[in-house]
Amino acid sequence: MIKRISAGLLALALTTSCVSSKVYKDLENKYADLKKENRSLADQNTSLEQERNQLDLKSKDLQAQLDKLKAERDKLSTEYAAAQNSLNTLKTSYAALEKNSSDALDSNMKKNRELLAQLEAKEKALAAEQERLNKLRSELQDRSQRVDELEGMIAAQDASLKRLKETLSKALNSFEGKGLTVEQKNGKVYVSMENKLLFDSGSWTVGKEGRRAVTEVAKVLAENPEIAVLIEGHTDNVPYNGGGQITDNWDLSTKRATAIVTIIKENKGVDPKNLTAAGRGEFAPIAGNDTAEGRSKNRRIEIILTPKLDEISKMLNEI
Template sequence: MKFPIAVPLVLIAAVLTQSCVSSKKYKELDANYTQLQNSTRDMSVKYQTTAQALAVANGRVSSLEEQIALQKSNVAALQDALNKCLNSSNQGSVNISKLVDEINSSNKYIQQLVNAKTKSDSLNMVLTNNLTRSLTAQETQDVDVKVLKGVVYISLSDNMLYKSGSYEVSDKANETLSKIAKIIKDYSTYDVLIEGNTDNVPITQKNIRNNWDLSALRASSVVQALQNNYAVDPKRLTAGGRGEYNPIADNNTPTGKAQNRRTQIIITPKLDQFMDLIGKAPEAQPAPATAPAAPPKQ
């Protein structure tokens, strides 16, 4: 704000034009004029000081506005990051939930497999007992019965079946073969494979070229005994020889050789026939006289 300095001069001129003033009056007017000049100068200083302060304040306001804008930008970035984090967390929760469901499903499936295996083991045991229930304690030492995946393996030692160094069925084997024949005939729709096996000692008998011949001849002897002596339908029977090439024990020891010299009767029922056989098993089964040997390798 500016105050015109010419105002006092006009007043003085007006007074002078009207009349001459006294010295005393003039001094008063001059003092007032001086006072007005001083007051105008002070107000001008105050104005300039105020203007400078206002400029500084405006500068601070501008700086604060810039800081506010920057902080708003930071807040927006943080909010965006938070939203992404929340979305990621929600997705993570969904993935964890799916993973838990998959684990539960896997555990359920594993339990089903365990239950199925337990049931299968129980069925195999019942079937084994059913097949061996008519064997004596002495016969179970030379007869090993196993059930693997629904297939019945009856393994007969050569000492029990054949005459020494021969493929002819011995007299002492007849009683055991008669019981096995009864089992085979009871389930007349099952296929039966008679499989001969030897150790790795070369055969030296006349008219027998090697262990292939010996194993096949022994299997054929059992097949013919079941057919001719016990009236088993030959259409169900197959004779096969595997020589020394299907061992179940080490041929480097006498015990291993004895285990490998065997004839297997392999009965292969269908699934429905297998279940029928289980249904015919007696409620109470006698325990085997000796622990069964390891399952045959197939």
């Protein structure tokens, strides 16, 4: 699908002589975004497939144990039937010998008692194995049900994250091409804002346009109270030399992250307990710092939205 879109965009760009380089670059960026989203979905699909494979292995192991117990039960049933036949034979012999000899009668009675004792032991063993088999069958059914519930929860969460990304993309549509991106990857939604949209150089005061973008994010967060929000500040590797209240890039990135948190908290629908501010300095770049364009991409704020996984983690521990 991405290849067809890319080919269409490229054909349009080549056949239209009046297309500007900015429009062409926008098309390239859209293509790159589509490729990132495709890789993200593929990674999530691989992760879910691995979890399902592990659960399938557990289910197969339980089925093997069940089959083994059935075989043992069938063996005991066969032995029980053979013992029953022997008992019937002894009873017949007992009836015949009773007419001839008291000694023979005593001997047969002793054998009968021994056989009856053996038969009783076999019956108890068979009952115990049957109980164990029933317990294992119940456990297998319970685990299968939990696997189905877990798969449903994971699918619902993935759909919820997709809706959250679409909502954010729609709310921030007016900032497209201004250093703001929204993407879903690794089970999270990332809103990345380059500093050119938010701050002046060396400053942690959010500008008018940047404040408007952050306010739109806060509106979406207010409608999703079950989302944990991590706000990360990032810089390039150029040492900070502004002096004053700032000591270095790490300090600057932390103050910028805190400034974003302050704006989000202005929306009373957002629970402050869900917010975390962190400064990463220059230590988590997404591009090379050897070019002006790369340094510009590294100077950014990332708002990372993570669903709360308490229920899924609890269910995984119970399986």
